[in-house]
Amino acid sequence: MRIARKLSVTGAALMVAMSSASAASLSVGLQDDPDALDPAQGGTYAGRIVFEAMCDKLVDLNKDLQIVPKLATEWSWNEDSTQLTFKLREGVVYHDGSKFDAASVKANIERMQSLEDSKRKGELSPIKEVEVVDSQTVVFKLEAPFAPLLSVLTDRAGMMVSTSAAEAAGDGFAASPVCSGPFKFVERIARDSIKLEKFADYWNADAIGYDSIQYLILPDSTVRLSRLQAGDLDIAERIAPTDLQTLKDDDRLALHESPGLGVSHLFINVREDSGSALATQPQLRKALELSLDRNAINQVAFNGAFTADNQMLTPLSPFHSKDMAMPVRDVEQAKELIVQSGVEAPTIEITYENSLTDGRVAQMIQAMAGEAGFKVELLPLETSSAIERYLAGNFQLYIGNWSGRADPDPTLNTFFGSKGSQNLNGYSNPELDKLLADARTEVRQEERVALYSKINEILLGDLPTIPLYHPSWIYGARANVDGIEIYPDGLLRVTGLKPSN
Template identity: 25%
Template sequence: MSNTSRSIQQLSKAASIFLISALALAGCAGSPPQSQSNTAASGDITSSAGGTLRVGRMSAVTALDPATQITANNAFAIDKVFESLVSFDADGSIIPWLASEYAISDDGLTYTFTLRDGVKFSDGSELTAEDVVFSLERHKDLGDESPLPLAGPIDSITAQNDTTVIITLSSAYTPLISELANFSNGIYPANFGGKTEEEFFQNPIATGPFVVDQWDPNGDISFVKNENYWQEGKPYIDSLVYKLVPDDTQLQQQLVAGQLDVIDHVPYANVSELESNPSVQVLTNKSWEIEQVFFNTQNEYFADEHVRRAVAHAIDREGIVNAVTFGTATVANSLIPPTIEYSANGEGYALGFDLDTAKAELAKSAYPNGFSATLSIKSGNAALAQEAQIVQQSLAELGITVEIESLEAATFSSKVYGDYNYDFMINSGQSDSADPDGLVSFQADPEGFSKSYWTFYTNDEVTKLLHEGRSTADGEDREKIYFDIQKIMAEQVPYIPLYYTSAVKATTDSVEGLTVLPNGSMLFQDVLLGQ
């Protein structure tokens, strides 16, 4: 979906994993959580509250339906308006949210949620169990039409009374609680409050801290505070504006000039410079993100496993990390980041840099003399451009000619995610929860929405294992399943893991109380703006 200054490399696995086991929990309860933020709000909040927070972002918000979106440009606007039964904090721990408590039966088949008292929608109407049932049923019924489907074996979602929701499963499904924390399971009024679906999501009503004010799908979006928000007195700011600035250099310049209060992307090369600026704060947190090279396995060249293995051996991942990330990231050796349980990063499964082995692999392929291919990246990101150039130079050693195609974000999404019209690309894989199933399913399930992250990678053994991983209780057996998946995928290389990122944001020194989450989103309800 917080701002410790340690790098991912410094985080131990035990400290960074806070996954809740559905079969181990008897129940969980809590009061409204307090944010973990860059600067604790202090003093007279009433006199300090108010103002407009200006946030620079590289992509516009194009849609606000929680159940049908996945990209960060939309997800991190949706989660300011919609909230879910449970959520996660800056450490990745699952926490009660719209539900004040929940309980899981001993057999793992019945989940009972008690709604928090006094929660209202932004129009002042009361949140009821029927609203929750409607929202979750709609999401479930979308099936694989939803990029983040409510995919568990759900028999029923029912309202026991106005404040109690019961989800019944036909078989155990370990990731359920983690999935319910996703923005995709945001709650809205039953029957869309009497509006059509299209009308509703143009100006949605929900329980979150902010309400959409004005929205240009090709530009900026502005929000105002939800006067009926259930956390009393919050949000402290009056309004929030997402300003479109599709270039990371411009983002930094506008922040330093005071034209923006927050930027959601900080170029790795500029972290030290910003940290030395007394008017700027750089905020970092551990991340569920991994930078990767993705192959379209329908492409004639990259359908050949030997070609993919050759490319993987030809790329110096450590060299990329040193050249591009300036110490803000660590080399990736597995699909699952070490911030998520059952990461095999320490096993060293990823193919290492070895040019001789790369040439030998290419010699085994159907294209021993090389070929030409296009590498697609999103424009406006200096690190991506540099990574692409390193890949281009590396593959030239194999006789593979690479043309770099730099595309504006919307065009990239349309070409890659819509038309599958690419050879290979550099992009990031981002988990939306702390359960390993989220990332593995999105990148390895050929039956899912993304068709294995638009690579069309298919392996029957991996498919079998990922289904087993969903139904196996947390512990050694589940760990072995995910280790086996990561080993197979490292050898067949539908992706090349490059590095694990940190979530890095920057603000002016007047911003207090901002929380950075491990999915790359930010919480703004505790933000105060100094004078």
Template identity: 30%
Template sequence: MKSSRMRPMRFAGAAIAAAFVLSACSPATAPAPTATAVGPIDKAVVSLPAPNLSFDPTKSVSATDRVTWSMINGSLMSLESDGTVTPGLAEKHEFNADFTTLTAHLRKDAKFSDGSALTASDVAATFTRHKGIEGSTISRLTDRIDSVVATDPLTVVFTFAKPYPSFVSELAAGALGIVPAGLLKNADGYYASPTVTSGQYTVASSWAGNKLELSANENYWAAKPVVDNLTLSVVEDANSAISQLQSGQIDFAADLAPNFVTQLKGAPNVNLVKSDVYGFFDVRMWNRSGPFADINMRKAVNAALDRKAIVTAIWGEENQPQAGFWPSSMPGHDGSKPVDQDLTAAKEYLAKTSCANGCSVRMMYSDQDFPFSGQLALMVQSQLGKVGIDVKLEKLDAATMIDRLFAGDYDLVPGAMASSGNVPDQLLANALLGTGFLKAEFTGYNSEEMNKLVATVFETDGEPRLEAVKKIEAQFSQDQPFATLAPWVRGSATTLPAGVFSLVGAEAKMGSLKE
């Protein structure tokens, strides 16, 4: 799919590192990405298995939509391919002394795709609109903002109800891309088919037949993207994605199931890419009612799971078991947590429950969510069966499963949670905060002690923040609201040169041309 009209140039960007060693409070300084000699590419196709839901970041949690936002939305900060956060539309910023106000200064050359100036009024209008959406999927970001005011055409001031020291890192999310203030007067119409964008690409042709056509934004403030015309394609079947990759129909097959990535080892002209995501795969348990309202039932599941067997079967050597909350890529990780199956302990916990003499629970799953969900569900069924928990499996379509998650209508379900970068706030707001939009990763878990620790992480910096991160691990081990299995890794295959397109956490990065 790559154009033959290539001339020698250099582009920024590098393949994802397998792991990151990062500080507790902000992305660490990382080596500069390696530039690779390559010319511009006329066309490229990226496939993803998740269905697209919406251009509106307040209405979607789709991985495909997150990639779309990364490509068409210009944000105040930028996420680099090595995971670091750098200036974006805002060339500089400063906090006040207690982190309750942030002043951002925009680039003078920032423009929208139609050539109009991108100003502080557009920034204020974008964030004010997002704040006003009830049930927003990005409320964890916007609810902490008290006000956004444009003090002059290039200066915008954010005021927070409480200290928000990690806000700068949050601003790299594609979901927070800037939209023209005038078009937000009819926001529903704009997000139905974005006509003007602030990111690397514009929408050439909206979603049709599971494909979205994007064209390079000629008025983008930074260097031009390596690929002139980018197609995003939803290919739910991994066999089809691999076939299309090998036949040249697509150039980057993202989020392949681990066993499919393994099959491609040694394939000619195919590069395998593993990218760590700042999060984990897990088994969720509904905490508020039913069998798993009993903490001893949750502890029994945690003890009965054979994490080593699960990781070996699904990821092989490309991952490792995890039992605590923090993945190995984030501060607070406790590598001493036991990951071995302990059937004796599991039975001792069950002896204190109504399941002492055996019981049945429901486990729903959807292969549209993760392609290995069915395999994982079968393994959980087998492993819990050894201690007398009879797991009844329910295979659902993704939409039905999401409805059931929000309703708390389940006992067990395979899950995963991640943040877009090495920012503890995002993972905590989604996975452990009982008052958050996702109700602690749909588990209904709501601990006053945990909520206080999460608030401390949100509102502090330095040692107090790091200490709270460590205490969260201890509180998680005590309450065990769900069972983590392994760090989240994304496996992809590509025929593109290294660094042209890459997945970074929950976001995506397109390399840029540099003379």
């Protein structure tokens, strides 16, 4: 009996081990805690990483920033570019089993346009009607051409959710989202973790190599790296450039990176009641810019791994103005501009998320601007507190980190258009608004480039923000995770990921 029992226990242990080996789980370290897990309401880069696994989009980007099929298999414009017709993928269901079809696409677009807290209203406002032709064909009707539309749909505006689940959940949908991606929501522990599990009925399930994903919120890049080294994480996003060599020297780890579309910029509140002289005196904003050495910031804070630049659009973009060169640091000229302003020792306060990266940048800005005569006060805050103040426009200057988009409109119109959803600093310029509107309706590439050149010229003159650098996306991973490929949008795509044998 004892022998039989021993064999039985051993057999059970073996079965458990085999089960554990077959149930592969992926652990991913995120720098930030995502905000609302509802594509209509989400506004953070970390949230986009989670959405990438959970919520499929109508269309996507490839590594060359070309638009490729996802839930839509093909699309076409009418002759005057006012109607966009999509053919939809067949056999797709949401995580609750409801069917993905043209009617659900119509309901999704209308939900994002009408939901009170939707951040997608501006992006989708050019769509005046969504027509269901048949179950697999839907037409977006516009009053005028809208050149960025396909690009907009490669992000959260194009993510489809179960409309029946959204209607049932009401305001609570983000607490238990239901999409159509390769992984479905399981649970979320605020400021700690998010867990997803593989969706067995996913249309491309054979390309999904893990049974579950756990995202761990680890704001400190040093902690993310150490937990990656210890094997507690399989993947860590936004590895600090100062840790690149450590990653390269460890045979157990692998480096995955790409130049990015994003930008880090010093957002300036230009409202008269902001409490800062920079709000009303452009020469002080110019003085602040001239006090900064962007190349030095890149070299000291990031080991030269990023791209120092004076524009919101990355040099990867055809809309980056190559003839508007980044000014070199000129402390003497900055001092002269301060004298001309009549403000003695102007005081400015910089709010930022209390991360190692932004902390280094803030301290360098403080030192450099101080040499020109600015008195710079730093206000580091925990991420959620910093974002809360940012969204309320409660800052003088804010170190903003924008993940970027392939089309220029979601960056420039969103931040600097008078009605842009991220226009949180009060900037308004009627001439710029007109140019932004013209660029939205211009579908010819050469003409759009010319319009954005004029837009960039205005922004570089008014300086409602001071772009600092374009980050590269740096991921670290265990060497036994296969299939990782990072695109310029910086998102971790889970399709094709699998543990190596």
